[in-house]
Amino acid sequence: MRALLPAVDAPAGLVLGTAGEPDPRPDQVLVDVRHISLNYGELHFLSRLPAGAVPGWDASGVVVRAAANGQGPAVGTRVLTYGAGFGAWAERRAVSLDELAVVPDSVDLAQAAALPVAGVTALRALRAAGPLLGRRVLVTGASGGVGRFAVQLAARAGAEVVASVGSPERGAGLEALGAGQVVAGLDGITRPVDVVLDAVGGAQLVAAFGLLAPEGVLVSYGCASGEPSVFPPYSTVGPGKSLVSFRIGDRLGADMATLLRLVEERRLTVDTGWRGPWEKAAEAAEALLGRRLLGKAVLDVTAA
Ligand SMILES: NC(=O)c1ccc[n+]([C@@H]2O[C@H](COP(=O)([O-])OP(=O)(O)OC[C@H]3O[C@@H](n4cnc5c(N)ncnc54)[C@H](OP(=O)(O)O)[C@@H]3O)[C@@H](O)[C@H]2O)c1
Structure with a gap:
């Protein structure tokens, strides 16, 4: 074949x-x-x-x-x-x-x-962050495969979504998908966020960790920048912030069925x-x- x-x-x-x-x-x-x-x-x-x-x-x-x-x-x-x-x-x-x-x-x-890898990663990484209703969620790499699903799923789950992209033109369409704010890099984020879903890694991950509110959680699922993340001394010491490492896992069948149902009902683009x-x-x-x-x-x- x-x-x-x-x-x-x-x-x-x-x-x-x-x-x-x-x-x-x-x-x-x-x-x-x-x-x-x-x-x-x-x-x-x-x-x-x-x-x-x-x-x-x-x-x-x-x-x-x-x-x-x-x-x-x-x-x-x-x-x-x-x-x-x-x-x-x-x-x-x-x-x-x-x-x-x-x-x-x-x-x-x-x-x-x-849908499989990108959609299920978005779904499971958001679940790993905990309840989303009323939370402020920062999605980095939001222009990408996982990112565009994550923006939509977080918004559907009741979060206020901030979508981070590499440049303004890479943010096209994200507001229509449910983002309340679209930013280039992390510029213009003036209030803390409760959750970060990070695809980019590197220095941006370190900066995004700094944007977390007390008890906030950063779910690290990718490193598209290919850069190391170097945390300044004491920047990880504080009021209960977490950094969670994420891998998609297996047995995707049930979660793929959930995503297909959302597409069928026109609740996922x-x-x-x-x-x-x-x-x-x-x-x-x-x-x-x-x-x-x-x-x-x-x-x-x-x-x-
Ligand atoms: N842990 C897991 O199980 C799992 C599952 C799926 C994916 N991943 C990982 O998650 C990441 C994203 O996957 P994806 O399929 O969504 O990829 P993708 O479609 O290529 O999207 C990645 C996004 O990251 C941004 N990006 C790329 N290079 C960058 C750089 N040097 N600096 C800053 N931003 C950069 C790009 O946004 P801009 O162009 O707007 O900057 C791009 O849209 C990858 O690292 C992938 O390996 C992990």
């Missing part, structure tokens, strides 16, 4: 090649992949992939072989899938039953493909900043890593 594979000398380190067919376990379905989405992490760490592995976490498609254990969706069901063990960027993938969700009829399969065939994957990857993309990149898995 065709698959998008790492290639050191290719543009963006990606080439459309061939890979062996997946061999589903009894608790897995076989899915005909129709759309995939790209994430910063899988692109940034592509060179760390085990030799021969097919990359990719997020894919949507149609079940072509039901699980041999008799459970899960039937052949022909439209599904959204995730796999921490990669395997999404191919014509077919094997998926565990707790890493998939059925896509409602009214939700576009291509839109759905944008999927912003696709790049859409095209997977033959143009390098173009999409370069736009994402070059910070020229608002929201997600979704690729169509076309037939040869």
Whole structure:
């Protein structure tokens, strides 16, 4: 089958090649992949992939072989899938039953493909911050894949959202998604915040920690800046502020179903900043890593 594979000398380190067919376990379905989405992490760490592995976490498609254990969706069901063990960027993938969700009829399969890693990270990182009703929540990297979902989910949960982006033009559309204030860097934040959801790391994380109100919590889920965070002496000593490290974890099925329901009910918008065939994957990857993309990149898995 065709698959998008790492290639050191290719543009963006990606080439459309061939890979062996997946061999589903009894608790897995076989899915005909129709759309995939790209994430910063899988692109940034592509060179760390085990030799021969097919990359990719997020894919949507149609079940072509039901699980041999008799459970899960039937052949022909439209599904959204995730796999921490990669395997999404191919014509077919094997998926565990707790890493998939059925896509409602009214939700576009291509839109759905944008949800797994970015949407579930936003959902779970906000949960890790605790109750949000009436809280002031700062979302950094708000222009990105996770950020645009986090702004919306925090606003829906009753928070007052401050969205931080790299430059004013990168803030396009964020007020419509629920941000009460959009700032470049951390400029213009004049009152403390209760929660920070941080994608950027580095010096900005240190400054954002300084903006926390007493008992506030900073959830660190990314480091898109690639910079170290150096805290001045005593800046971490104080009235019960917390810094929580976050990782997405596994068993995304139930949370992906929640996000799909929100999309179905038009309470969650999927912003696709790049859409095209997977033959143009390098173009999409370069736009994402070059910070020229608002929201997600979704690729169509076309037939040869
Ligand atoms: N812990 C987990 O389980 C988990 C899960 C998902 C993602 N992540 C991590 O979370 C981060 C964001 O992921 P994503 O998929 O949302 O990525 P993304 O779509 O590329 O968005 C990242 C955003 O960060 C900002 N950014 C990038 N480089 C920056 C820099 N040098 N300085 C300041 N801001 C910068 C950009 O905003 P501007 O262009 O507006 O500056 C960009 O929109 C990544 O580090 C990723 O690895 C972690």
